[in-house]
Amino acid sequence: MSQSSTDPRLLRAPPKRRLRLSWRDERVRGIVWQVLVVGVIGAIVWWLWSNTVHNLEVRRIATGFGFLSREAGLPIAESLIEYSPTDTYFRALLVGLLNTLKVAVVGIVLATILGTLIGIARLSRNWLLAKLAGIYVEVIRDLPLLLQLLFWYVVLQNLPGPRQALTPVEGIYLSNRGLKLPALVWEAAHGWALLAFLAGIVGTWLYRRWARARQMQDGQPRRVWPVALLLMAGLPVAVWWALGAPWVVDWPVLRGFNFRGGTTITPEYFALLLGLVLYTAGFIAEIVRAGILAVPQGQWEAAEALGLRPAQVLNRVVLPQALRVIVPPMTSQYLNLTKNSSLAVAIGYQDIVSIANTTLNQTGQAIEGIAIIMLVYLTISLSISLFMNWYNARIALVER
Amino acid sequence: MGETGQAQLASAARTDAQPAIILDRVNKWFGALHVLRDVSLQVAFGERVVVCGPSGSGKSTMIRCINRLETHQEGRIIVDGIELSEDVKALDAIRREVGMVFQSFNLFPHLTVLENCTLAPIWVRRMPKREAEALAMHYLERVRIPEQAKKYPGQLSGGQQQRVAIARALCMKPKIMLFDEPTSALDPEMIKEVLDTMVELAETGMTMMVVTHEMGFARQVADRVVFMDRGEIVELGTPDQVFNNPQTERLRLFLSQILRGH
Numbered sequence: 001m002s003q004s005s006t007d008p009r010l011l012r013a014p015p016k017r018r019l020r021l022s023w024r025d026e027r028v029r030g031i032v033w034q035v036l037v038v039g040v041i042g043a044i045v046w047w048l049w050s051n052t053v054h055n056l057e058v059r060r061i062a063t064g065f066g067f068l069s070r071e072a073g074l075p076i077a078e079s080l081i082e083y084s085p086t087d088t089y090f091r092a093l094l095v096g097l098l099n100t101l102k103v104a105v106v107g108i109v110l111a112t113i114l115g116t117l118i119g120i121a122r123l124s125r126n127w128l129l130a131k132l133a134g135i136y137v138e139v140i141r142d143l144p145l146l147l148q149l150l151f152w153y154v155v156l157q158n159l160p161g162p163r164q165a166l167t168p169v170e171g172i173y174l175s176n177r178g179l180k181l182p183a184l185v186w187e188a189a190h191g192w193a194l195l196a197f198l199a200g201i202v203g204t205w206l207y208r209r210w211a212r213a214r215q216m217q218d219g220q221p222r223r224v225w226p227v228a229l230l231l232m233a234g235l236p237v238a239v240w241w242a243l244g245a246p247w248v249v250d251w252p253v254l255r256g257f258n259f260r261g262g263t264t265i266t267p268e269y270f271a272l273l274l275g276l277v278l279y280t281a282g283f284i285a286e287i288v289r290a291g292i293l294a295v296p297q298g299q300w301e302a303a304e305a306l307g308l309r310p311a312q313v314l315n316r317v318v319l320p321q322a323l324r325v326i327v328p329p330m331t332s333q334y335l336n337l338t339k340n341s342s343l344a345v346a347i348g349y350q351d352i353v354s355i356a357n358t359t360l361n362q363t364g365q366a367i368e369g370i371a372i373i374m375l376v377y378l379t380i381s382l383s384i385s386l387f388m389n390w391y392n393a394r395i396a397l398v399e400r
Numbered sequence: 401m402g403e404t405g406q407a408q409l410a411s412a413a414r415t416d417a418q419p420a421i422i423l424d425r426v427n428k429w430f431g432a433l434h435v436l437r438d439v440s441l442q443v444a445f446g447e448r449v450v451v452c453g454p455s456g457s458g459k460s461t462m463i464r465c466i467n468r469l470e471t472h473q474e475g476r477i478i479v480d481g482i483e484l485s486e487d488v489k490a491l492d493a494i495r496r497e498v499g500m501v502f503q504s505f506n507l508f509p510h511l512t513v514l515e516n517c518t519l520a521p522i523w524v525r526r527m528p529k530r531e532a533e534a535l536a537m538h539y540l541e542r543v544r545i546p547e548q549a550k551k552y553p554g555q556l557s558g559g560q561q562q563r564v565a566i567a568r569a570l571c572m573k574p575k576i577m578l579f580d581e582p583t584s585a586l587d588p589e590m591i592k593e594v595l596d597t598m599v600e601l602a603e604t605g606m607t608m609m610v611v612t613h614e615m616g617f618a619r620q621v622a623d624r625v626v627f628m629d630r631g632e633i634v635e636l637g638t639p640d641q642v643f644n645n646p647q648t649e650r651l652r653l654f655l656s657q658i659l660r661g662h
Contacts, residue, residue, distance in 0.1 A: 216529035219522070301469050302506035302565075306520035306572060307495040316519060320510045 052367065067363045068093070074358050076350050078266050089359055096355030097376055103272055103351065104338040104380065110277045111337060112330075115284025122289050133285065140282035146343055149275035153347040156267040162258050171251055173259060179270060180252040183263040189243035196239040200231035207231070268349035272341065280337045284330065291326035292318065323395050331388035335381050342377075352376050418481055420445045420576050420607045421466060427474035428461060435461050436472065437631040445575070448608045450618040450639075453628035454654055459611045462628070463578045466609070467498045480575060496524060499569030503581040505561040507553035513540070513564050514549040517571045525572065532571070539567040543597050559590030563597050570601075577601070579610040613658055615643065627651050 022028060056063060072092040073085050080098045083091060122133035140148075157176055159166065165175035173180040184190065204227060211222040240246075252262030295318050303313040344351040353373055360369030421443040428436040435458045443449050451459045464470040465477060468484050468491055477484040479494045508516050517536035521527040527535070540546045543563040545556075553561055562582055569577060579598065583591040595617050602608060602621040612618070618625055618639050625642040627635040629650045635642055646652045 216522075219526040219528040219531070221523075221526060296506075298502060298504050298506035299508065302500075302502060302508070305467055305469065305495060305498075305500040306568070307492060307524040308520060309492070312523050316523065317508055321508075 056367075061364060063365075063367065065368055067359075067365050067368070070363075072359070072362075074355070074362065076355070078264075078269065078350070089363070092355055093352065093359065093372060096350060096352035099269075099349070099355075100338075100341055100344075100351040100353075100376070101380070103269065103276065103341045103344070103349070107273055107276045107280070107337050107341065108334050110273070111280040111284055111333070114277060115281035115333075116288050118281060118285035119288030119292070122285060123292060137282045137285050140279055141286075145275065145279050145340055146346060148279055149271060149343055149347055152274045153267065153271040156271050162254060165254075165259075171262075173252060173254075176267065177258060177264070178267045179265040180259045180262050181265070182252060183250045183261075185246075185248040185250055187246045189240050189246050192243060193236040193240040196236040197232060200228075200233075200235045203231040203235075204228040266349075268344070268347055271347055272344050272349045276337055276340060279340075280333055283333050283336075287326055287329045287333065291322040294325045295321045320395065324392075327388060327392045327395065331385060331392075334384050334388065338380055338384065339377060342373075418445070419443060419478075420447070420480060421609070422478040423462070423466075423475070424478070425475040426462075426465065426472045426477060428458075428465065428470065428472045435631050436465070438475070439628075439631070439633055440475075441626065441633060441636075443576075443607065443609060445607050446605050447623045448602050448621050449610070449624050449626060450622040451609065451611045451626045451628060452613055452618070452654075452658075453634075454657075456630075457628040458631040459626075459628045460580050463580055463609055463611055466578060467495055467500055469500075496572060497575045499572055499574035499577045501562070501565050501569055501577070501579045501582050503584050505553070505558070505565045505585070507561055507565055507568070509553055512550055512552055513545070513556070516553065516564060517568045520568075521571050536567070536571055539570045540564070542570070542600070543567045557590060558586045559593045562586065562590075562594045566594075566597055566601070576607045576609070579608065579612065581611050581613075583612065583614060615658070619643065627654065629654070 019025070019027060068090040069088050071086055072089045074092055075085050076083055076092065076095050078099065079095045080102060081091075081095060083095050118133045118136060121129050122137065124130045124133075156178075159174060159176045162173070162175045162177055165173035165180070167173055171182045204224065207227045208224050211224060215221050250261045250263075252259040254260075299317055299321065300313060303317040308316065341351055342353040345354045345357065348354075356369045356373045360366045363369075419442045421441070423439050423441045426436050426439045427434070437458075439458075439462055441449075451463065453459045461470055465472045465484075466479060472484075480497050482490050482494055484490065484494065507513075508519070511519065514533060514536055517539065518527075518529065518532040521532040521535060522529060525532075537546055537549065540549055543566055545560055545563055545567075548556060548560060548564070553564065556564065566582075582598070583594050586594060591614070595614060598608075598610070598617065599621055608621075610617075610622075622639050624636060625639050626633055627642055627646075627650075634648055635646065635651050642651070643655065646655060
């Protein structure tokens, strides 16, 4: 830093403390402890490394990731991308990664919604609702996740067969083969409509910013929802209409012992998603409840006494203070859900762990297989952490 | 209401024929506990009423009922000609006209002093930001802390926070101001600065209802003093009548206790 100030008092440097070589000096103690800890960790790493290298040499196992380009020959029941057993291990692992992401992303969104609703319900003045939410949280939190996953899997396995499938609405069938839903036959027009929808989201966000800025100028609040409706629903429909309005639905139809057509949510995915969402929602509910309770009653009263409407009280006063308490533990729950998805192995959903396990069994490349699993979870977890830390910093409160 | 109260009310009703606040046989229970018993009181526009009484006498509950932070179960409350009911529109209208200052300040810790003051004018009064800020600075100057506008409540002393709270309420340009023990949470040296602010506010002719034990303040600004005990209005009159010539044993006991404390 440049010391260009003219005030001589600002030029005075802090006194330098000299290190006294004595065990009674807290700085000396600090340095000794740090050296000791680093030394111990270094020794452990060296021991693991040399052991591994030695054992690999004795067993004559070649290391390296060359196996990734070999043919996998392993069948995968469900995949988001084209896959056949003749594809490479790399592609098989990619399918596993996408399957993990599919359950993690959908799970995080659903668990957040459900958890928030249950957390608010537990604070409700409605006695029955509050008690039910309380019972839900206590039961779900106190039972092991693995047990819950197996429970849901067994429940789904014991549904009637396709011929006696449960049909809540015509075209939707729930059987032991999973949930069958009608699917839209995808055409280019649908892609454009989707794009228009995304553009609508951006447009709504921009309009909301503009409306807020204008309100600060002239004081008039502007409704955002009509514009949102127009941009996010009207625009995609218009695009789809302009491109000929293609609309062919592939209905699931019973043929013999199973359904043909439509799209399927497998019992394995369904059970895993259900288990993870219900379990994590229990924890999220408590986090949300704690966050709202952390805002003193006086804050609600002061905001109400000023004449703010209930939604304004929540948005302008309570949530900004509650989110600061909610977001950090929420990050932990998202990480837990993602990592807990590796319990998929137990019920036969082919996530990254399941496929990497099979890969290392078939190729014998145990270290590489484990390394891939670690790398995948580390990447996903760090991404979630980074995003949540960014969000937390954005909403973090300056109070002094 | 006693004869003296009626006479006093007549003399106080100088600005407006319609009373600012009417409480008519108001009753309230917390569970089985009867906290307000047939409370009847009228406050005229421009009048300053101080409410005192031992803790648990229902005085805070009474003024919290006036802007419906608590709901009464029996009787009528009419504020500025609008009756309090389940009607949300009526409630909105009343809360815009009635400002409230709390014992524990209740400033919003995540907003600066200025933002605390502009929040309601912007979102409730639909005022442009610049205008709301000018208004806020005007009232912050009146409570003598314009230099703290950019700070957060956590950086201020208790007395400063309470003055911000008063400015925040005034920014809504209320017709009536309610004070719920505004100095009870303050250190002795800060009580004066808040009371001085309230005295100045009283001098502007604001209709005020103040729950406090500050006898000096009551003598200086109150048109009438209400003494409550066990959920009832026991005595009502000018400060002189109530403090120097108590009619009931309960008030005498209360006065001897707070005088001993001071």
